[in-house]
Amino acid sequence: MKNYKKNSALACAALAVFLFTTGCHHKQAEAPEPPAPPAETTPAPTANITVTPDTITPGQSAALNWTTTNATDVSIDGIGAVETSGTKTVSPTDTTTYHLVARGDGGSTDATATLTVSQAPPPAASSGALTESEFEQNVKPIFFDYDSYSIRSDAQTTITQDASFLQSHPDAKILIAGYCDDRGSAEYNLALGQNRANAAKTALVQAGVDGSRIRTISYGKEKQFCTEQNEACWQQNRRAQFSLDQ
């Protein structure tokens, strides 16, 4: 038997916190009227920028369109220098305001367009509930070291992805089941499996998932994913498994 005990509880890595700011909901900002034309004959630049659609969910994309006149130097904050007119596909994860600045011999002007990234699924999409297979494909289990319930660094990555998916499905209830390999003692493994499920819940909550959506149970060593007696198999069995809680 090997001692894989790992005391160094992994300090909670900095988690990507998804800030869903409730952005301004106006469709687009029209360019303010250009400043008073200078005495020279060169006309002042004009600029216009739009985003279609103006509301998406994370993972979707939108088209940015902009046109300018009398400009020689056009840039969009966060994107950089761009052509004087053009289109670009963007898929931000957070609500973003695109700020375009056009400069020309006749002065400068700017225009903005806001793309709102919504947590809620788009109303146009089918409103059917999340299926179990969809859930399983997107919410992966995390694995533990022997006799340990500390979240490993590789599991932290999984937790971040799991949390992201779960946050985009705020109505889904989550059941976390803790499992152990079959080497230890049955009663102790029930408690250890509970600690694993609890650790996974804590990690999800720290990643922004509402704890009231989550229920934890332990199967100890009573259910095995893999029944061979080798480390690869034991590792498969030391896990916290996520499923839809009906």
Place this chain on the structure above:
Amino acid sequence: MEASPSFATKQAVRLLFTFLFLATTLASAQDWVRTGTNLGATKIRLAAADFKLVGNDPALSSAQLTFDQVLFSDLTNAGIFDMVSKSLAPPVTPGSPSEINLTQWSSPPANAAMVAFGAIAVQNNHVIVDGWLFDAKNTQSPQVLGQRYDEALTPDTARHIAHEFADAIIARLGGGINGIAESKIYYISDRSGTKEVWEMDYDGANQHQITHLAAICLSPRISPDGTRLAFDELNSRGGNIRIYSMSLHRMVNFPIHDGTDYSPAWSPDGNNIAFSSSRSGDPEIWIASASGFGLRRLTAYRGPDVSPVFNPKTGDQIAWISGRTGLPQVYIMSSDGTNVQRMTDGGYATSPAWSPNGQFLSFAWSRHYGPGAPGGQDIYVMDIASRRWEQLTHDIGRTDFPSWSPDGRHIVFQRTLHGHSEIWTMLADGTGQQALTTVGNSDMPNWSWK
């Protein structure tokens, strides 16, 4: 299948037990029969004659055969007798005191110090047994015991009367400690397809299924009076403590919480149940009344806390398993949660069982825990006062879940070899190991309190 321990091992065990005996204080000094084993006392050479058949009822011969076998087996299992083998016994069946020739039994080759004999009859659908125990060396006044049993005939009557007579002999010759021939063992078996609670006699007879929940049943614990069976039911809602009434033959109410409760344990007065619960987040030891109310939390340390067991002698202490420092260790505390003491000094220790006299803990221990470490998970017994311990099983696979017999002379345990689990018993010194189950997987045995 088991080779008996070598002479050297026996000698070592004897020496250790002698040392333990000397180490105990005068106040608690008792002979080793009382402290859980029969070592240190000379075994009494006992003969059990075949009983005489009286009458010609068709049920008689099978009843007599069962009676003789069970009586001999019970006396052998008791661990305090040097039994005269049937082949060395005189070929006679004395049915009454007037028919026995004691010299025949006390002289070679039998050399018996005591002889049990008597007669069995079947009349009017009743089994009637007259049994005697005589001191073979005291021809003047030989009778030690004389009993009559008269019980309605069922397939189990002869076995039952043999258990009663054996227990009477054991109580008389074994220092007043009641025998265990009528005790029961509760355990988990998957032979019905799912893990259910089963019950059997102490010798493996009468194995039958108690629960039919088609879930995963774990950790059966019989109440001290034998009327209620607590266990853990594991399903998609998690683990919940359930109670089965042995008298009503059905489940009775115990408040179900949100699927976080494991490993119940009865207090010796039957009024309280301790168990592991994660209702507050971390698995901790809690205690409630036997009806599930008056909850109190006893532990508050991060990490697994599970497998509580009361001191059956006093009821004021609890031993349990905690992983608060890493690998699981045996701890004891007062039943109000104070006076926590760690009992094991390392390795991987689980499944504590407290001896009926309160002096010993038995538990499963993988002492040398680590890559390439020698040894495996074995059953140990520890003297609580001195913390001296003795290993009882050696190289017979992974052993776990020890449970003491009511007389403290035996330990039942789970033995897992090549992924297959069976229930075994042994004397509390590790000798006399024998299998009780042979079908399917059987584990988590729990010996009744009486």
